[in-house]
Amino acid sequence: MGIEGIGARVARKEDKRFITGRGRYVEDMVVPGMKYGVFVRSPHAHAKIRSIDLSAAQEMPGVIGIYTGPELKADGIGNLICGWMIHSKDGSPMNMGQWSPLATDTVRYVGDAVAIVVAETRGQARDAADAVVVEYEELPAVTNVVEALKDGAPQLHPEAKGNLIFDWEIGDSSATDEALSQAVHITKMHIVNNRLVPNAMEPRAALGVYDMAEDHYTLWTTSQNPHVARLVISAFYNVAPENKLRVIAPDVGGGFGSKIFIYPEEVVCLWASRKSGVPVKWTADRTEAFLCDAHGRDHVTEVQMGFDADNRMVGLKVDTIANFGAYMSLFSSSVPTYLYATLLSGQYAIPAIHCNVRAVYTNTAPVDAYRGAGRPEATYLLERTVETAARELGVSPAELRRKNFVRTFPYQTPVIMNYDTGDYEASLNAAMQAAQWDTFPQRRDEARARGKLRGIGMSCYIEACGIAPSQAVGSLGAGVGLWESAEVRVNAVGTIEVLTGSHSHGQGHETTFAQLVAGRLGIPIEQVSIVHGDTDKVQMGMGTYGSRSGAVGMSALLKAMEKVEAKAKKIAAHQLEADENDIVIENGEVKVAGTDRTLPWAQVALAAYTAHNLPAGMEPGLKETAFYDPQNFTFPAGCYIAEVEIDPDTGKTEVVQFVAADDFGVIINPMIVEGQVHGGIAQGIGQALLEGCHYDATSGQLITASFMDYTMPRADDLPSFQISHQTTPCTTNPLGIKGCGEAGAIGSPPAIINAITDAIGNNNLTMPATPNVVWKLLHASV
Amino acid sequence: MYQTTYHRASSIDEAVRLLSEAEDAKLVAGGQTLIPTMKQRLAAPSDLIDLRHIPELKGITVSGNSVRIGAGTPHAQVADSQEIRAVCPAFCELAGVIGDPHVRHMGTIGGSIANNDPAADYPAAMLGLKGTIHTSKRDVSADDFFVGLFETALEADEIITAVSFTAPQKAGYAKFRNPASRYAMTGVFVAQHGDGVRVAVTGAGENGVFRATELEARLAGSFDEAALQGATVPSSGLISDIHASAEYRANLIVVMAKRALAAANG
Numbered sequence A: 001m002g003i004e005g006i007g008a009r010v011a012r013k014e015d016k017r018f019i020t021g022r023g024r025y026v027e028d029m030v031v032p033g034m035k036y037g038v039f040v041r042s043p044h045a046h047a048k049i050r051s052i053d054l055s056a057a058q059e060m061p062g063v064i065g066i067y068t069g070p071e072l073k074a075d076g077i078g079n080l081i082c083g084w085m086i087h088s089k090d091g092s093p094m095n096m097g098q099w100s101p102l103a104t105d106t107v108r109y110v111g112d113a114v115a116i117v118v119a120e121t122r123g124q125a126r127d128a129a130d131a132v133v134v135e136y137e138e139l140p141a142v143t144n145v146v147e148a149l150k151d152g153a154p155q156l157h158p159e160a161k162g163n164l165i166f167d168w169e170i171g172d173s174s175a176t177d178e179a180l181s182q183a184v185h186i187t188k189m190h191i192v193n194n195r196l197v198p199n200a201m202e203p204r205a206a207l208g209v210y211d212m213a214e215d216h217y218t219l220w221t222t223s224q225n226p227h228v229a230r231l232v233i234s235a236f237y238n239v240a241p242e243n244k245l246r247v248i249a250p251d252v253g254g255g256f257g258s259k260i261f262i263y264p265e266e267v268v269c270l271w272a273s274r275k276s277g278v279p280v281k282w283t284a285d286r287t288e289a290f291l292c293d294a295h296g297r298d299h300v301t302e303v304q305m306g307f308d309a310d311n312r313m314v315g316l317k318v319d320t321i322a323n324f325g326a327y328m329s330l331f332s333s334s335v336p337t338y339l340y341a342t343l344l345s346g347q348y349a350i351p352a353i354h355c356n357v358r359a360v361y362t363n364t365a366p367v368d369a370y371r372g373a374g375r376p377e378a379t380y381l382l383e384r385t386v387e388t389a390a391r392e393l394g395v396s397p398a399e400l401r402r403k404n405f406v407r408t409f410p411y412q413t414p415v416i417m418n419y420d421t422g423d424y425e426a427s428l429n430a431a432m433q434a435a436q437w438d439t440f441p442q443r444r445d446e447a448r449a450r451g452k453l454r455g456i457g458m459s460c461y462i463e464a465c466g467i468a469p470s471q472a473v474g475s476l477g478a479g480v481g482l483w484e485s486a487e488v489r490v491n492a493v494g495t496i497e498v499l500t501g502s503h504s505h506g507q508g509h510e511t512t513f514a515q516l517v518a519g520r521l522g523i524p525i526e527q528v529s530i531v532h533g534d535t536d537k538v539q540m541g542m543g544t545y546g547s548r549s550g551a552v553g554m555s556a557l558l559k560a561m562e563k564v565e566a567k568a569k570k571i572a573a574h575q576l577e578a579d580e581n582d583i584v585i586e587n588g589e590v591k592v593a594g595t596d597r598t599l600p601w602a603q604v605a606l607a608a609y610t611a612h613n614l615p616a617g618m619e620p621g622l623k624e625t626a627f628y629d630p631q632n633f634t635f636p637a638g639c640y641i642a643e644v645e646i647d648p649d650t651g652k653t654e655v656v657q658f659v660a661a662d663d664f665g666v667i668i669n670p671m672i673v674e675g676q677v678h679g680g681i682a683q684g685i686g687q688a689l690l691e692g693c694h695y696d697a698t699s700g701q702l703i704t705a706s707f708m709d710y711t712m713p714r715a716d717d718l719p720s721f722q723i724s725h726q727t728t729p730c731t732t733n734p735l736g737i738k739g740c741g742e743a744g745a746i747g748s749p750p751a752i753i754n755a756i757t758d759a760i761g762n763n764n765l766t767m768p769a770t771p772n773v774v775w776k777l778l779h780a781s782v
Numbered sequence B: 001m002y003q004t005t006y007h008r009a010s011s012i013d014e015a016v017r018l019l020s021e022a023e024d025a026k027l028v029a030g031g032q033t034l035i036p037t038m039k040q041r042l043a044a045p046s047d048l049i050d051l052r053h054i055p056e057l058k059g060i061t062v063s064g065n066s067v068r069i070g071a072g073t074p075h076a077q078v079a080d081s082q083e084i085r086a087v088c089p090a091f092c093e094l095a096g097v098i099g100d101p102h103v104r105h106m107g108t109i110g111g112s113i114a115n116n117d118p119a120a121d122y123p124a125a126m127l128g129l130k131g132t133i134h135t136s137k138r139d140v141s142a143d144d145f146f147v148g149l150f151e152t153a154l155e156a157d158e159i160i161t162a163v164s165f166t167a168p169q170k171a172g173y174a175k176f177r178n179p180a181s182r183y184a185m186t187g188v189f190v191a192q193h194g195d196g197v198r199v200a201v202t203g204a205g206e207n208g209v210f211r212a213t214e215l216e217a218r219l220a221g222s223f224d225e226a227a228l229q230g231a232t233v234p235s236s237g238l239i240s241d242i243h244a245s246a247e248y249r250a251n252l253i254v255v256m257a258k259r260a261l262a263a264a265n266g
């Protein structure tokens, strides 16, 4: 579709401002009279608040006001909620504890907000926050999810006895037990999925502005979904009705899920602006980001996978305990349930699957969706188990997978999902070829001669993107619909603004969405602007997460474009005295197909607005809106192969080769897709080798609260990636898009860990596979 | 950061005077350690005395085997010094693996040694090289200077002006980085002097930099990797944290010592 249309490697339109440091983030916003908010936070993981003494702090220079939980409650501000209802297997609703935006009587994790100080400068606010005297009565704390379930464990919320939020299941338990009892071989695994801290480059921030004259609020915030923020803040937190609340998410420097949720700080900044009469800006420092951003993963799982005599999978039984942290974050309950257990069939035809999930409170930061959200956890346990099974059965891991692949589509799994299309073997073959799988033994021997242990590991992942059909998610407990919206505004001169409910925070929508429009009309991409992230400008939309912007957001844009094009064709047919069915739009012209009778696109746009000569009864203007509700999830899939070398003296792992072969359906911009895959793999390798969030088991202090102790992946930790695509277009959306944002983070951890366990001959490995961890295993067997 | 009063000293004497006059002053050199600590509100000096504009603290002089480095010399300048490289390349190699380019262009040798971070690189070199720390008051041998975690023999009103050492016959440094901070999780500096061998270890000891006397004994006869075959060091007294157990650090000491020897002999 032209050099700037679908499939073109168009340079990112937004990069000029990002690369030259001209992006405008919440922290860059300045409004008249703006002051600064700083939070007083709990230094304890679990404590009762005996008293709060503000007197000294209130006398500090520059202090405008200090506000606490009881005042917030008295003003009717609501508790933070989890917006996805999960029922336990006994039919009871999930046991959600209370989460006040400012703690009233109890703090439940280190960093829990207790008060906000508003002052003239950030330094003064911080000085005064230090002077707030909170008297705590410390309570015992528990951070480990297995410990939290034990009798006698410290209890976090009266609503959740035994710290249990829900005990949920999916699949057929007795059919699975039956299948396993018939199995010739069962592979059993104990799998821990390590807790991660998201660490977007831009820390979270909020600027709350209350306009007394209009009784109106504006919130500038680091959000992936400003409309959802407005909806939730008005409907549940009672700050203001929606028509009195404008939410703006300007440039946002990365989210990875952590900026989907509504956090206490946004609500408190809005409320504090009304209390104090001044606009209140808060920007997290990195320590607050570590302590208070929603963390990811943190599962402990037992797996049993059964095989028949022909090595076909007959059943899969999974029992998971999921750490939810101290409070239920906005979408926390969906992650270890419908975004996780529904993917447990992987790329395989497994006739019987059962998964049980217990969700548990602990004295740690809340846990919610983080790049991949549930799907990395499912993929990690499946792909480690399959690899282990292959070793136990003495067959090639590739052949064991090949034998069990789903090959006919659509395929109905035993765990809700219905895969529309895919070709798993194509990606497996492409990856094995790129990785030079067959000659690995030579490389292993050559490495051994150099004193290095070399291993190879693969992972065949599937994931679900394009979340999701509204009715389906509604029936599963979602509190919102998951459609998307788009408005196409053609200006009188033919240039175009697209207003999308999707939100770009690194994904490059300003380029890819414009490519779709420019390509369809054949106009230069500079003539198409993408507007997003402001509830006053853009119609209601659901935002960006779960790799949904292409599959859902662009499908909405396509629908709106089709309406615009239909009207433009009517206008052209009328002016060219032709049948509208004969009109085509190409190369920036609206013309009668197969003739030289054409109107420039701009002229048709102008005609729509001058309205001097429109078909009888046609409204002037050229602007259309569409809402698109997907029919199904999309199912990107692929095969990743990692090769590692380990220094046996130090246990240090070097990733020497990494191959990714992905099926993302139709690709809009290969360059952007490659960037997404690179970033995803970097995060996946980070999880596998480097990133581990540690809380002290008794004090509940976060030990990895800075980059001095929390290892983010750096460029020199990573090899050059080899990437290819095998495309089967998605059959359930009009563009054939599947999505690519999370695949790298989902598929890579098991490939890396399988490679290391291959190299060291010990399968007892946990993530992150730090040098110390690997060295210990190497020497344990000696 | 809390409020503080900034002073720019133009001589050592002025800096000493400012230091003694202020209520709770701190010297600032490269600021690579002090400023982040202040930003986190873990340090709150009433006054900051900037040493970066004192000419006497700058520069490298090498005459014969004697090396003298002004306290205010940044790591990058040491790493790039051809004069030092000619007599003790290991010292340049060590300076070149401190932090990242930004840190190496700002951070100074005086600041690093004064700070005595248990995972810092320079203390290992100073101890391994039998170096001397020159201050506004006296000369202190490295053996006496590094007292404990972030603790040195420096008095409150004392300023490091330079460090010096005599280049050994051979030296080598091997560093195993902490994966997160990239400071030394274990760093070993080996040096062969006319009168014996030194093996100095940083990043591993609960009391900061120390000499691995077991390894020194083995190397006394032969300054070669082979002499460490089968060597072990005790794990008692070593740091155990989320990154590395004491046992693992004990292993790293031997492995890094071997690699430092390979570098020294290579």
Ligand SMILES: Cc1cc2nc3c(=O)[nH]c(=O)nc-3n(C[C@H](O)[C@H](O)[C@H](O)COP(=O)(O)OP(=O)(O)OC[C@H]3O[C@@H](n4cnc5c(N)ncnc54)[C@H](O)[C@@H]3O)c2cc1C
Binding pocket: B026, B027, B028, B029, B030, B031, B032, B033, B034, B035, B051, B071, B072, B097, B098, B099, B100, B103, B106, B107, B108, B109, B110, B111, B112, B113, B114, B115, B117, B119, B120, B121, B122, B154, B158, B159, B160, B161, B181, B182, B183, B184
């Ligand atoms: C990201 C990062 C990575 C780093 N990685 C490493 C690493 O790998 N290895 C390593 O060894 N270090 C590392 N460092 C520390 C770095 O080397 C610092 O530069 C050094 O520790 C302190 O030197 P400075 O000149 O910056 O001192 P400053 O931060 O200015 O001062 C540090 C302390 O020394 C005192 N001081 C400074 N100069 C003098 C003097 N002349 N006399 C008396 N007292 C003085 C100050 O009062 C202060 O207490 C890293 C730092 C950062 C920020």
